[in-house]
Amino acid sequence: MAEFNQSALTKKGAALVAKAQSDGATIRITKAVVGSGTYDGTEDLTALTELKHQEQEFTPSSIERKNDTNVFVHFTISNYNEVTKTGLDHGYFMTEMGLIAEDPDEGEILYAISTAAQADWLQSYNGYIPATVGVHFLVEVSNASEVQITTDLEA
Numbered sequence: 676m677a678e679f680n681q682s683a684l685t686k687k688g689a690a691l692v693a694k695a696q697s698d699g700a701t702i703r704i705t706k707a708v709v710g711s712g713t714y715d716g717t718e719d720l721t722a723l724t725e726l727k728h729q730e731q732e733f734t735p736s737s738i739e740r741k742n743d744t745n746v747f748v749h750f751t752i753s754n755y756n757e758v759t760k761t762g763l764d765h766g767y768f769m770t771e772m773g774l775i776a777e778d779p780d781e782g783e784i785l786y787a788i789s790t791a792a793q794a795d796w797l798q799s800y801n802g803y804i805p806a807t808v809g810v811h812f813l814v815e816v817s818n819a820s821e822v823q824i825t826t827d828l829e830a
Contacts, residue, residue, distance in 0.1 A: 677769060677795035682814060683720040688786035691778050703777045704786065707750040707812065708732045709797075711767040714790045724785055726771050730797075731763070748774055748812040754797055755805035762800025770794045774812060787814050 684692070694700040712727025731752065739747045754763035769791065776786035789812070798806055 676793075677791055677808075678793040679772070679789045680792050682787045682789040682812065684787050684814070685723055685785050686721050687724060687778065687781070687784040688776065689721070691776055691784065691786065694779065700779050702786070704735055704738060704748055704774050705777050705783060706732045706734055706775045707748065707810070708773050708775060708785075709752055709769050710771045710773075711769070712771045714770065720788050720790065723788055726773055726785070726788070728771075730767050730769075732775075744815050746814045748814060750810050750812070752797065752808040752810060753805050754800045754807075762802065762805075763797065764799055766796055766798045768794040769797055769808070772810065772812065774814065787812070 691700065691702055695702050708726055708729050709731050710726035710729040712729075714727070733750045733752060735748050735750045737749045739749065741747060752769065754766075756762070771788065771790050773788040774786045775783050778784045795808065797808070800806075
C-alpha cells in the first residue's frame with residue numbers, strides 16, 4: 676500500500692493564499708496530477724511549479740472542509756478513462772501527486788505536492804477491468820480565516 680509524505684504548499688500556492696487573504700481571490704482546485712518523478716529527499720518541494728514526471732491528471736470528485744484549516748480533496752486515480760474510453764498503455768510507480776489551482780493572474784499553478792515514502796504501482800489497462808485508487812489529499816491552510824476553497828466538478 677502506498678504511503679505519502681506530508682503535502683507541501685508550493686510558493687505559488689502560498690502566493691495564491693495571500694491573494695485570497697488580501698484581494699478576496701478564490702482558491703479553486705481544478706485538477707489533481709499524479710506522476711512518476713524520482714525524489715531523493717533534498718528537493719525544496721515548495722519551489723516546484725510542476726511534477727517532475729507527470730503521468731496523468733484527474734478531476735476532483737469532491738472537496739470536503741474538515742475544520743477551519745483542513746480540506747480534503749478527493750479524487751480517483753484510474754488506468755482507464757471512462758470519458759475518452761482509453762486505457763493507460765504503460766504502468767508506473769506513483770511517486771508524486773499534486774493539486775492544481777487556478778490563479779487569477781497566472782492561470783493554472785501547482786498549488787500543493789506530496790511525494791511517496793512508499794510508492795504503489797499502477798498497472799497498464801488490461802482491456803477488461805480498470806484499476807483504481809481512491810485518494811484523500813489533505814491540504815492545510817494556516818492563518819487564513821477568509822479563504823474559500825472551491826472546485827468545478829463539471830470541468
